[in-house]
Structure formats: structure tokens, C-alpha cells
Amino acid sequence: MQADSYRHRGLRRALVEELRRKGIRDERVLLALATVPRHLFFEPAFQEHAYQDKAFPIGEGQTISQPYTVAYQTALLNPRPQDRVLEIGTGSGYQCAVLLQLTPHIFSIEFNPVLFERTRRRLAGLHQAAHLFCGDGSVGLPPHAPFDRILVTAGSPTIPRVLLQQLRIGGSLVIPVGNEHTQRMMRVTRESEAEFVREEFEDFRFVPLLGQAGWPKL
Numbered sequence: 001m002q003a004d005s006y007r008h009r010g011l012r013r014a015l016v017e018e019l020r021r022k023g024i025r026d027e028r029v030l031l032a033l034a035t036v037p038r039h040l041f042f043e044p045a046f047q048e049h050a051y052q053d054k055a056f057p058i059g060e061g062q063t064i065s066q067p068y069t070v071a072y073q074t075a076l077l078n079p080r081p082q083d084r085v086l087e088i089g090t091g092s093g094y095q096c097a098v099l100l101q102l103t104p105h106i107f108s109i110e111f112n113p114v115l116f117e118r119t120r121r122r123l124a125g126l127h128q129a130a131h132l133f134c135g136d137g138s139v140g141l142p143p144h145a146p147f148d149r150i151l152v153t154a155g156s157p158t159i160p161r162v163l164l165q166q167l168r169i170g171g172s173l174v175i176p177v178g179n180e181h182t183q184r185m186m187r188v189t190r191e192s193e194a195e196f197v198r199e200e201f202e203d204f205r206f207v208p209l210l211g212q213a214g215w216p217k218l
């Protein structure tokens with residue numbers, strides 16, 4: 001990737017050590033976060049904030065997720081190199097670039113057309129070859145289903161059944177579910193055509209998943 005520097009690599013190593021201390025143990029995920037230059041997903045004026053473990057505004061009322069959250073969700077998702085992964089909520093494209101370190105088969109959908117276009121150009125400029133779509137990802141991406149992994153990076157009121165139906169058997173959905181203040185991280189694994197196993201993890205706070213299977217637009 002372009003425009004990286006010795007100083008930025010050092011800041012990333014320190015961030016990764018911080019994530020390790022906070023409990024992230026998956027070495028593949030830590031390596032991915034050590035590799036992707038998060039500052040290139042910020043506007044130039046704000047790049048100095050990129051290596052703090054914090055979410056940050058990216059415009060349009062949206063945020064780039066906190067590195068801890070990105071690492072946590074990626075570790076739960078556990079994508080293997082052959083997996084087809086759908087990310088719902090492309091946002092800045094940072095999580096998408098992290099996923100691309102783990103498998104080349106990334107599909108990512110963003111609802112907001114301004115963010116979609118900005119991020120499409122950014123990822124192309126960084127030679128990050130994901131399949132990008134603009135639209136309501138709360139209903140998944142039926143023409144490209146099934147997926148081995150689905151990751152939702154916005155807070156959902158429920159676990160949309162339509163997303164479970166787009167999982168391959170053995171595949172899993174990672175999604176934060178709750179109200180507008182707090183959401184519980186959930187992982188749902190499709191054991192067979194009709195059987196799903198649900199696990200619950202930590203609480204987080206995300207911007208809302210909008211759309212047909214999410215929250216209505218205010």
C-alpha cells in the first residue's frame with residue numbers, strides 16, 4: 001500500500017500491543033491490523049488520530065469503528081482464505097481492507113451513496129480489490145449469496161432472518177444486536193438447512209443499521 005512510513009508502522013505496532021493487552025489473541029487478526037495503514041482511511045487533516053484505539057467521524061454522521069471493535073469482530077468472524085465474506089456497512093473501507101488481508105473474496109455494501117463513492121475511490125487508489133455495492137445491506141446481497149461469513153458493522157434491532165438465509169451451511173453471521181444505546185455482539189452459525197446456533201459476547205455501541213431489516217431512517 002502507498003504512503004505508509006516508518007513512523008506510521010511504529011504507531012501501528014504500538015496499537016497492536018494495546019489490542020493484545022485488551023485481550024485480542026488472534027495472531028492473524030493482529031497481523032492484519034499491523035499491516036493495514038489506518039491513517040489512509042482518514043481525511044488528511046485527521047490522520048494524526050488514526051492510531052488511537054478510538055472510533056472517529058468519517059462524515060455523513062458515520063464513523064470508522066474503533067480498532068478494538070474491528071479486531072474483535074474479525075476474530076469472531078474468523079474468515080479462512082477460501083471464504084466468501086459479506087461485510088454490511090463499508091463506511092471508510094478500513095474493515096474491508098483488514099478482511100482482504102485474510103481472504104480475497106470480500107463483498108461489501110454501503111447504504112450511504114456519498115460514503116460509497118468516496119470509499120470506492122479510496123480502495124481503488126490503495127489497490128484493494130473488493131466487490132463493492134451501494135444499497136440496503138440489511139437484506140444482504142441475494143444475487144451473490146451464499147456466503148461463508150457475514151459481518152454487520154452497524155447496530156441492528158434484530159437478527160435479520162434474510163441474512164441467515166444467505167449463509168452457507170457451516171457459515172456464520174457476526175452482528176451487534178440491541179437498542180440505539182448498546183448492542184450485544186452475537187454470532188449465529190448455520191449448522192444445517194434449518195438449525196442455527198447463537199452465541200453472545202460483549203456489549204458495544206454502533207451507529208444504527210438502517211433499511212428494511214434495520215432501523216427506519218429518521
Ligand code: SAM
Binds near residue numbers: 094
Ligand atoms: N466498517 C466500517 C469501517 O471500517 O469504516 C465502519 C462502519 S460504520 C460503524 C457503519 C456503516 O454502516 C456506515 O457507513 C453506515 O452508512 C452503514 N450502514 C447503515 N445501514 C446500512 C445498510 N442497511 N446497508 C449498508 N450499510 C449500512
